[in-house]
Amino acid sequence: MNTKLQWLRNKMSSLDLQGLILTNPTNIRYLTNIEAEGILLLTRKENIYITDARYIEHVHSTLTLFDEIIVYDLHDVSKEDYENFFLFCENVGFEEYDVSYAKYKEYIRKFKIHNFVETEHMIEKQRMIKDAEEIAQIEKACDITDNCFSYILSYIKPGMTEKQIANEIDEYFKQRTDGIAFETIVASGENTSKPHAVPTERKIQNKDIITIDMGCRVNGYCSDMTRTIFVGEVPEQIKPIYDLVLKNQTQTEEQYKDGASTRLLTKMVENDFKLHGYDLVHSLGHGVGLEIHEAPYISYSSDTQLRENMVVTNEPGIYIPGKFGIRIEDTIQITKFGCISLTKSEKNYIII
Amino acid sequence: MNTKLQWLRNKMSSLDLQGLILTNPTNIRYLTNIEAEGILLLTRKENIYITDARYIEHVHSTLTLFDEIIVYDLHDVSKEDYENFFLFCENVGFEEYDVSYAKYKEYIRKFKIHNFVETEHMIEKQRMIKDAEEIAQIEKACDITDNCFSYILSYIKPGMTEKQIANEIDEYFKQRTDGIAFETIVASGENTSKPHAVPTERKIQNKDIITIDMGCRVNGYCSDMTRTIFVGEVPEQIKPIYDLVLKNQTQTEEQYKDGASTRLLTKMVENDFKLHGYDLVHSLGHGVGLEIHEAPYISYSSDTQLRENMVVTNEPGIYIPGKFGIRIEDTIQITKFGCISLTKSEKNYIII
Helix, strand or coil: CCHHHHHHHHHHHHCCCCEEEECCHHHHHHHHCCCCCEEEEECCCCEEEEECHHHHHHHHHHCCHHHCEEEEEHHHCCHHHHHHHCCCCCEEEECCCCCEHHHHHHHHHHCCCCEEEECCCHHHHHHCECCHHHHHHHHHHHHHHHHHHHHHHHHCCCCCEHHHHHHHHHHHHHHHCCCECCCCEEEEHHHHHCCCCCCCCCECCCCCEEEEEECEEECCEECCEEEEEECCCCCCCCHHHHHHHHHHHHHHHHHCCCCCEHHHHHHHHHHHHHHCCCCCCCCCEEECCCCCCEEEEECCCCCCECCCCEEEEECCEEEECCCEEEECEEEEEECCCCEEECCCCCCCCCEC | CCHHHHHHHHHHHHCCCCEEEECCHHHHHHHHCCCCCEEEEECCCCEEEEECHHHHHHHHHHCCHHHCEEEEEHHHCCHHHHHHHCCCCCEEEECCCCCEHHHHHHHHHHCCCCEEEECCCHHHHHHCECCHHHHHHHHHHHHHHHHHHHHHHHHCCCCCEHHHHHHHHHHHHHHHCCCECCCCEEEEHHHHHCCCCCCCCCECCCCCEEEEEECEEECCEECCEEEEEECCCCCCCCHHHHHHHHHHHHHHHHHCCCCCEHHHHHHHHHHHHHHCCCCCCCCCEEECCCCCCEEEEECCCCCCECCCCEEEEECCEEEECCCEEEECEEEEEECCCCEEECCCCCCCCCEC
8 A cells, every 4th residue: 555545544443433434636636646536445454546437547557556546437336335344433534624514414424324424634644744745846846946937037027917917927837847836927017916926917017016926736645835026116105114024034944844833823923914004914924745735734723733754835025905905925835943945046136 | 677587577476486586596597697606586575686795796897777686795784684584475486406505504594484485496497488589698608619620620640649639629619608508528539438528638630520519698598419430431330329419310301390299309310220129228318508517408208299489419439438428419499390400510431
């Protein structure tokens, strides 16, 4: 059995689960490499993946004998099969954040489940800590993101639209990776005041400020980087805010290490922003892996300790509604005594 | 209040719901045009959208006074607010196919809900019937899809990879629409035997068969079309299967009209395929709208009657594992006495 499934079997034992139904596609991808529509069952003795005819060929070509997963076509699974999968299982786990209320009721009926147990993100928690292979993929995605950024700096000219620049980034990633990890943000002028701006037909002008938030995907694993850059010059009224964001981004990076509290990290930035009259309107960071946003979430509302080989973003931002916004973001690997910034693009004033 | 929300208020009355929590983003988009992360509450007197700081500006710029929706920042909603939203509401509806089991429990606690009622896809059912404005968007998306297909026929040359062709399609859509409606499929040779193939680095060769499944999105609304084409010539062993698929696609189109049973339509194709020794491995079609796959689902397992102004696909396919596959698909508007194929590309042998 592969090492991730073996870990899960041990976890099940420790939780007194005799069976498990997994439905979250990212968790299934993590455990099996399968990218399809289907569910993964861990019964007393077997690992079973149920999918439909559309994916059967693909699933077979993904799995190796080593995975020890039996693949079923949905249409070949009888009522009796469903009732037998978890026969004599006292406790069967499920993913309560993924299973809809309707499915929850359906599973209990269909599988004749005795005691259906919430598993409290146990796989997401395990996914927070990346192994060497996972980090290698993220590193690769971050390298390509840095290269793309340096290419795009030479590409941007006044008169181009935000959309045109975003398309060029997407195309760059498409040619070198599995593609974008999320919708690329290119926001200019007053559009930068929206943290989640969507690229528009607005044309880049002289003295503009531009926020670029981008990332790609390599073998499923994501990168995430934001830089705020300037056309021609850095406007005087923007400088102190840029400096404040950068100072906090740098200080946060100095604090990112095994054992650091995500709540304290957030509080530190929030306090400094408030001291200057600004708010931290979004979280300070998030985990990056098979999903662009995944645990741990670095914000005031959750308290997690950073751990060695977590990969997280560090992205303080200040937004003045209707005027402009500044965000600087890196993807960062936590180490025992500090961290490594996996995206390495320039963070001081970038003037094009 | 906008007409869609007005419809929903009437529906609530008829179901004796005094409150409603909507979480499905597509349903919220349908009712309000909002594309963000948030939830829509219909309380006794008000329509409330709760989102977070990232989306506030965008949501305000989307809504008009006419919508009569009050927007809250998540962080400004207190424990008491939550408890007051549905005060004196006997029955509050929720979307049981969208709300996870964990959220279901959280909502009951947070909103102090007395009787939490499953709403059985009531909005998805309403979304099946398109109004004139929605059909106009889908028509536009289908037109551009036809134009893209005719462009791509002149673009494809032996030696190009599947990925290269898929990228060209994506770029074509990107320049003219909101982008692709789903991951474009370009499958060649034996790869066509996978209904959900992902474009590879395989190079197009002479005598190849190529399946192209593509669609774009215009103001949120999708198009969906598949054609199977040939390079140089139509191989003799493929002809009878192509003819069989095309015959069934044409006969189905003749049967698509107000009142037709989706189960009978499917059975008709399935029988004819079986008579020739083949299976219908996926459904015959699906609704197309704000989602690329939505109700109604045209398959043996569900029985719906087609209705005027539904927009659905018609896509029979035959797949010989490891060898090749044929699928021909149009996006179709159902009318009172027949239907209109909104995608209009050639369906007879296309040889490039």
